[in-house]
Amino acid sequence: MESLIIIPTSKAQALQRSGRAGRESPGKCFRLYPKGEFEKLEESTKPEIKRCNLSNVILQLKALGVDDVIGFDFIEKPSRLAIVKSLEHLFLLGALTDECILSNPVGHQMSRLPLDPMYSKALIQASNFNCLDEMLITVAMLSVESIFYSP
Incomplete structure (x- = not known):
């Protein structure tokens, strides 16, 4: 059965999102998790x-x-x-x-x-x-x- 569940992001997705901050106007990226948690993330997300x-x-x-x-x-x-x-x-x-x-x-x-x-x-x-x-x-x-x- 399929369902929509929340899963952790990957490092690649997190870096891509931070690149969006400031792209069209001044902005900053605030990650709401510790740096240690970022290091534990998968490098990239498996294809669905x-x-x-x-x-x-x-x-x-x-x-x-x-x-x-x-x-x-x-x-x-x-x-x-x-x-x-x-x-x-x-x-x-x-x-x-x-x-x-x-x-x-x-x-x-x-x-x-x-x-x-x-x-x-x-x-x-x-x-x-x-x-x-x-x-x-x-x-x-x-x-x-x-x-x-x-x-």
């Missing part, structure tokens, strides 16, 4: 495709007619294992057939929803069982880090 669940990416590629997702020419190639796990996940959800093509109608419906495939499958099934409103609330709550706010 190498650190996230690929199931939705694979589902979209399949919907676009890409047959060989393992051989697909990604800008940053994810690991073969990550691609295979995503294919297995999509098969278990019923989005792909034994031949690794989009199933009808579930796979096609799932590919049209801009959600994690597990959520899209849940919404499709909820619609079939007449409990879509409840599932929409559940998916919305699961899509954020916390539903509770504390200042």
Whole structure:
């Protein structure tokens, strides 16, 4: 499942941000963490495709007619294992057939929803069982880090 979470910045991102201060008008960069913390930061951030669940990416590629997702020419190639796990996940959800093509109608419906495939499958099934409103609330709550706010 995908969610938006707060992660530490990298040294490269921090340096890029400090370069923005004073670019168009006088300015300073104030880092709100100790120098020791800066030294502990990763040099650069891993590309998102190498650190996230690929199931939705694979589902979209399949919907676009890409047959060989393992051989697909990604800008940053994810690991073969990550691609295979995503294919297995999509098969278990019923989005792909034994031949690794989009199933009808579930796979096609799932590919049209801009959600994690597990959520899209849940919404499709909820619609079939007449409990879509409840599932929409559940998916919305699961899509954020916390539903509770504390200042």
